[in-house]
Amino acid sequence: MLKVARIKLTILYSILFLFMFWAFSIGLYFWVNNSFGESYTAQVKEQQQVGEFEGEFADKEKIFIAIAGDIAMVQLRNTLLILNGGLLIIIPALAMILTRKTLTPVQQIYEQQKQFVSDVSHELRTPLSIMSGEMEIALKKNRTTSEYIQVITSSRQELNNLTNLVENLLFLTRIDQGKSFLQSEKVDLTDVINNVIAILQEKYKKKKITLKFKPADESITISGQISMLRQLFFNIIDNAIIYTPENGKIDIALSTNMNNIIVKVTDNGIGIAPQDQKKIFERFYRADLSRSQVKGYGLGLAICQSIVSLYNGSINISSHLGKGTTVTVCLPKSGKKS
Numbered sequence: 001m002l003k004v005a006r007i008k009l010t011i012l013y014s015i016l017f018l019f020m021f022w023a024f025s026i027g028l029y030f031w032v033n034n035s036f037g038e039s040y041t042a043q044v045k046e047q048q049q050v051g052e053f054e055g056e057f058a059d060k061e062k063i064f065i066a067i068a069g070d071i072a073m074v075q076l077r078n079t080l081l082i083l084n085g086g087l088l089i090i091i092p093a094l095a096m097i098l099t100r101k102t103l104t105p106v107q108q109i110y111e112q113q114k115q116f117v118s119d120v121s122h123e124l125r126t127p128l129s130i131m132s133g134e135m136e137i138a139l140k141k142n143r144t145t146s147e148y149i150q151v152i153t154s155s156r157q158e159l160n161n162l163t164n165l166v167e168n169l170l171f172l173t174r175i176d177q178g179k180s181f182l183q184s185e186k187v188d189l190t191d192v193i194n195n196v197i198a199i200l201q202e203k204y205k206k207k208k209i210t211l212k213f214k215p216a217d218e219s220i221t222i223s224g225q226i227s228m229l230r231q232l233f234f235n236i237i238d239n240a241i242i243y244t245p246e247n248g249k250i251d252i253a254l255s256t257n258m259n260n261i262i263v264k265v266t267d268n269g270i271g272i273a274p275q276d277q278k279k280i281f282e283r284f285y286r287a288d289l290s291r292s293q294v295k296g297y298g299l300g301l302a303i304c305q306s307i308v309s310l311y312n313g314s315i316n317i318s319s320h321l322g323k324g325t326t327v328t329v330c331l332p333k334s335g336k337k338s
């Protein structure tokens with residue numbers, strides 16, 4: 001599809017530029033011709049024939065001008081012909097370069113979309129084939145009630161994962177489309193973070209992780225959508241819990257400076273390798289280490305990035321493999337873009 005677009009655009013650019021240069025050359029030729037060229041020399045010759053110019057010197061000078069004019073016009077015509085002939089080769093080459101430059105961002109988006117569709121299909125296929133396989137085995141012969149319960153429980157777990165994946169994808173799509181699907185309101189960030197910690201309490205306590213939250217001295221509110229802000233901090237704190245081994249430590253700090261609200265989540269978990277740090281905000285990207293240890297889709301941080309960009313803010317990671325990770329979110333005090 002893009003190959004056809006590339007050929008069409010190259011032809012279009014070539015025709016356009018050649019037309020421009022040719023029109024310019026023809027215009028230039030006729031203008032010079034009218035002003036100093038053949039028409040002028042013809043005039044001179046005519047005047048000379050009717051004897052308008054008196055004296056030897058005047059005649060010679062006029063003849064010289066007439067001949068020089070003729071020669072100059074022939075030279076100009078030849079130069080323009082050679083130049084425009086050369087342009088027949090140069091312009092298509094330039095058009096190809098220009099087309100490549102024009103289409104590179106389109107190609108990148110196209111490749112990303114293709115990769116996205118293939119990642120989604122892959123993520124959907126795995127739980128679906130697990131469910132289908134388990135059900136087929138269960139139906140091959142009569143089973144006990146507990147065996148049926150086991151299959152149904154496992155299928156329900158896979159269905160929950162699928163629902164989670166689809167919800168995350170929908171969330172990302174809505175943000176991509178720039179749909180502000182909820183009204184902005186004043187949100188207390190201390191409350192949001194406390195709420196997220198409460199939801200995740202069971203999870204970090206099970207791993208005997210010590211989690212500390214240091215709120216700011218004053219209450220910090222931001223204009224935004226509570227569900228999005230909850231999702232943002234949930235994804236970050238959830239990661240900190242998941243990627244920190246048992247008996248680990250997580251520190252959360254909320255503070256402000258002149259213009260921004262800053263939230264730092266620091267853990268002493270497995271850390272992220274430098275080559276992965278650049279990629280973890282990409283959709284479906286997971287570091288190999290995490291892939292082998294815990295289940296996930298690689299969408300959490302991509303969602304955080306999209307939410308933060310809605311607020312004109314930033315999210316940064318600093319991490320040392322085997323030592324821990326700090327995620328810093330910076331949101332302008334003014335809140336969400338309208």
Ligand SMILES: Nc1ncnc2c1ncn2[C@@H]1O[C@H](COP(=O)(O)OP(=O)(O)OP(=O)(O)O)[C@@H](O)[C@H]1O
Nearest residue numbers: 239240243280286287290296297298299300301325
């Ligand atoms: N605190 C952290 N410590 C170590 N690695 C992390 C941390 N946070 C993120 N990562 C790495 O970044 C990757 C991407 O994180 P992200 O939250 O986007 O996806 P995920 O946790 O793998 O899956 P999910 O979609 O369920 O959130 C993770 O797979 C992990 O490799």
Ligand SMILES: [Mg+2]
Nearest residue numbers: 239296300301
């Ligand atoms: Mg995650």
